[in-house]
Amino acid sequence: MEEFELNLPTFVTSLLSLLLLWCITRRILVKPAGGGLKKLVRPPSPSKLPIIGNLHQVGSLPHRNLHSLAKKHGPLMLLHFGSVPVLIVSSADSAREIMKTHDLIFANRPAFKAFEKLIYGCTDVVTAPYGEYWRQIKSILVLQLLSNKRVQSLRSIREEETALFVNKIRESSGEVVNLSAIFAEFTNDGIGRSAFGRRFSDSENGKKFLRLMMDMMELFGYINIGDFIPWLSWIGRVNGFDKRLDTTATEIDQVFESTIQECLQAQKDQNNGENIMDILLQIYHPNPNTTADADASIDRDTLKSLILDLFIGGTDTISTTLEWVMTELLRHPTIMEKLQGEVREIIKQEEEEITDDDLEKMHYLKAVVKEALRVHPPLPLLVPRVASKDVQIKGFDISAGTVVMINAWAIGRDPVSWDDPEKFMPERFLNSSIDFRGLDFELIPFGAGRRGCPGITFAVVAIELVLANLMHKFDWKLADGVQGKDLDMNESPGLTAHRALPLLAVASHTK
Numbered sequence: 001m002e003e004f005e006l007n008l009p010t011f012v013t014s015l016l017s018l019l020l021l022w023c024i025t026r027r028i029l030v031k032p033a034g035g036g037l038k039k040l041v042r043p044p045s046p047s048k049l050p051i052i053g054n055l056h057q058v059g060s061l062p063h064r065n066l067h068s069l070a071k072k073h074g075p076l077m078l079l080h081f082g083s084v085p086v087l088i089v090s091s092a093d094s095a096r097e098i099m100k101t102h103d104l105i106f107a108n109r110p111a112f113k114a115f116e117k118l119i120y121g122c123t124d125v126v127t128a129p130y131g132e133y134w135r136q137i138k139s140i141l142v143l144q145l146l147s148n149k150r151v152q153s154l155r156s157i158r159e160e161e162t163a164l165f166v167n168k169i170r171e172s173s174g175e176v177v178n179l180s181a182i183f184a185e186f187t188n189d190g191i192g193r194s195a196f197g198r199r200f201s202d203s204e205n206g207k208k209f210l211r212l213m214m215d216m217m218e219l220f221g222y223i224n225i226g227d228f229i230p231w232l233s234w235i236g237r238v239n240g241f242d243k244r245l246d247t248t249a250t251e252i253d254q255v256f257e258s259t260i261q262e263c264l265q266a267q268k269d270q271n272n273g274e275n276i277m278d279i280l281l282q283i284y285h286p287n288p289n290t291t292a293d294a295d296a297s298i299d300r301d302t303l304k305s306l307i308l309d310l311f312i313g314g315t316d317t318i319s320t321t322l323e324w325v326m327t328e329l330l331r332h333p334t335i336m337e338k339l340q341g342e343v344r345e346i347i348k349q350e351e352e353e354i355t356d357d358d359l360e361k362m363h364y365l366k367a368v369v370k371e372a373l374r375v376h377p378p379l380p381l382l383v384p385r386v387a388s389k390d391v392q393i394k395g396f397d398i399s400a401g402t403v404v405m406i407n408a409w410a411i412g413r414d415p416v417s418w419d420d421p422e423k424f425m426p427e428r429f430l431n432s433s434i435d436f437r438g439l440d441f442e443l444i445p446f447g448a449g450r451r452g453c454p455g456i457t458f459a460v461v462a463i464e465l466v467l468a469n470l471m472h473k474f475d476w477k478l479a480d481g482v483q484g485k486d487l488d489m490n491e492s493p494g495l496t497a498h499r500a501l502p503l504l505a506v507a508s509h510t511k
């Protein structure tokens, strides 16, 4: 009988090969309930490169590049950013599947390093993992800070800031004004006053905070290779990304600490009008005589991260919307005239204040804002979600851990949902019930479902009020004789899609 000899290298090699084969087949084959092996059906994918996957196809304006890819591969497309599977959703139908039918499975957010470092370990509403903690802080945000009652109570701040902003334009009547810069200052000061009771542009600390916010938004927009290819995360240490994260996080915290101390002092001196920081300090420190330090650090971090959400959510998005609304109106003078006609018909006197009740009567104004949000959603890819378990979407198998990006920019231009989608035509909304509150998936600039934006009312009232004032009090034309058709329409890279070039226009006072 031939003796069986154990050849160790051959045995180890065979064992490893079998193990590898098992891992590979396990990835692509699963056992269905009835037994047997079933091949997983993945959404179509463009071809990818080793290691980086499809990262090279994303470019600096991902919503545009992904839209072009989706035209070839379909409204559900599977890409790979390094080793991470990323599902790109580009139709209303597929978005409904993600944010309504399977909303719970897609209620999580991916944990990117920039979020973790800059937002106190993802302790805020935007980036917190789905679960009990997120539910608690979202309800604080929704019920205490962004409720209709609160939005109403912040009305005087909104109106005062709008009046200041109108004055600033009036003073530069006949001269070129940089509307992009004015909109950014307006939203920062509005949120600054609502959050801390003071205008940011007035103090050194405030100016520093604004600079840090800009750094933060830039860092959020940066693709950190380590988030997608973990074994390359050392690159962040070499290229300075990690250092920038650390420095920005430390500086933001210093500004927060001194602002909290100022607010506590102002509370003691009773010389502060109620603002969001005060409300948060009351929630976490019911006894006004105890200092915030006495409490657990999570409370203090949560407080800071909730304030950060107001800035992340409520400044860039609102100013970007205003920038694009005015861009479209300057490109379409007939639409601007029609809108001015509506506003001036409702508010007859030049010095009359525009109230929230007046806004309710301005149907064309609402249609103009909707149309601008359709073609220029400020967050064109919304905020990414992640699948918490395996699920089937429209017959395709999606694995747990897949990141999901919903291309609201592409959905707003989908000819399946919209006639003449490239045309700026507010009239399409006049006899339509389509709204942006998360029920109509062809128009989702604010997302939808559990993780949908809680700041819609806050944002929309601010945008409508500014726009109504701009239309009521001024006539507008583009600066330097630029014709509407020649206006640069490029977007800048980053999380929010601003105009690449500032919007320059000339206002003249209405007679």
Ligand code: HEM
Pocket: 125, 126, 127, 138, 141, 146, 309, 310, 311, 313, 314, 315, 317, 318, 321, 377, 378, 379, 382, 383, 445, 446, 447, 448, 449, 450, 451, 452, 453, 454, 455, 456, 458, 459
């Ligand atoms: C034009 C203005 C705004 C736009 C276009 C916008 C858009 C969005 C989008 C697309 C999301 C993600 C939704 C999803 O995943 O389904 C979101 C989430 C969020 N927004 Fe807004 N937003 C705006 C204004 C605001 C304002 C004013 C605030 C607060 C003051 C705010 C606070 C938030 C928060 C906290 C979340 C996270 C919700 C969660 O993950 O549970 N947003 N927003």
